Amino acid sequence: MxxxxxxxxxxxxxxxxxxxxxxxxxxxxxxxxxxxxxxxxxxxxxxxxxxxxxxxxxxxxxxxxxxxxxxxxxxxxxxxxxxxxxxxxxxxxxxxxxxxxxxxxxxxxxxxxxxxxxxxxxxxxxxxxxxxxxxxxxxxxxxxPYIHTGPLKLDRVLICWDGSRPAARAVRDAMPFLHKAGQIEIVAINEDEDVPEDLLADALIAHLARHDLAASANKFACEPHNIHSAILSAAADTSADLLVMGGYGHSRIREFILGGVTRGMFKSLTVPALMSH
CATH class of the missing domain: 3.40.50.620 (HUPs)
Structure with missing residues (x-):
């Protein structure tokens, strides 16, 4: 909390x-x-x-x-x-x-x-x-987002899930927000290619259920360079109020260079996003 x-x-x-x-x-x-x-x-x-x-x-x-x-x-x-x-x-x-x-x-x-x-x-x-x-x-x-107005709403929260450590950290950090959410949806992109079997979206649904949180999953595929746009499209389609996502970077001698999806979100974000690294 x-x-x-x-x-x-x-x-x-x-x-x-x-x-x-x-x-x-x-x-x-x-x-x-x-x-x-x-x-x-x-x-x-x-x-x-x-x-x-x-x-x-x-x-x-x-x-x-x-x-x-x-x-x-x-x-x-x-x-x-x-x-x-x-x-x-x-x-x-x-x-x-x-x-x-x-x-x-x-x-x-x-x-x-x-x-x-x-x-x-x-x-x-x-x-x-x-x-x-x-x-x-x-x-x-x-x-x-600089285009956002008004207070934060939590009617619909969209979790961006790829089974990675940053994504898991983001889910953990977002737990207080998830318990306040009206609806929770998971978006899993290219899951068949990139996510280990034990970390699929269905496993995250089961994990959230053990925290008394109900969630559904939206799974689809898209080109790797277009993932951030696909996430924002899913947010628009579901009228999401908050994104939950891991922040990705590549270490280079004590500094981090933004990963492609994170860089795209920093530039094009349309919905408040809770991000963890």
Missing amino acids: PNDILVHLPVDRPADSVIDCAISVAQLFEAHLDGIACAYQPINPAIVVGASAAYFADATQYNTDLDLAAQRLDQFQLAVRNSGLSHGGRTICDSPALANQTLSEISRLYDLSIVAQADRSRRSHHDALPEAVLFNSGQPMLLI
Whole structure:
């Protein structure tokens, strides 16, 4: 059960949907809710050389300041104060890489982090935060689409299942949400090819039943490069309110590169997604 929740507040774009979702989730579990807003500051130009100079010149336009971060935190605190929830808030200020590292580390002592999806039409240093939190916090992350409005609903929850360790971790982390769900559906893609016999969707249905949770499965095949689109189509067809899925990455010398399905979801997400790594 999530007893304390952290919401990362985007500073350079509207945060209403993230705040509304965070408050609704905290109310659902009677949890403490903290908000954090980050001011991204310039990189020291003295250390920028060669090919990095072009990136530096482009990236400076996405910097934010502490006044903007304070304003976003004030917005959050006013909204959560009216909800009656136990809450707190803070701002931090650092260069983009160090700030996102710090934010992901802060997330380690919360049961759940809530983060806004990147809006590809409005580039920001905040865009790298979901990946940092997913891979570095060690905790589940609720990713809120930038097109989402209003509180989180749990009438229909869709579990993305492939029998993998991240998928199993996501199901475990999602248990409090699943017990609040009206309906649970499992989507299993290319199951005959990719999933061991003992980890098929039917085995997950039996596992959930032992937790007093009823679920059904939707099994189909599609091209590997199109899996994220197939998941989002299934979410639309079932009017899903929440996706539950593992976040996949490939390790490369202490950093993670997003796997194809996760990368596609980060770009195209249309439904809030509870993700675990």
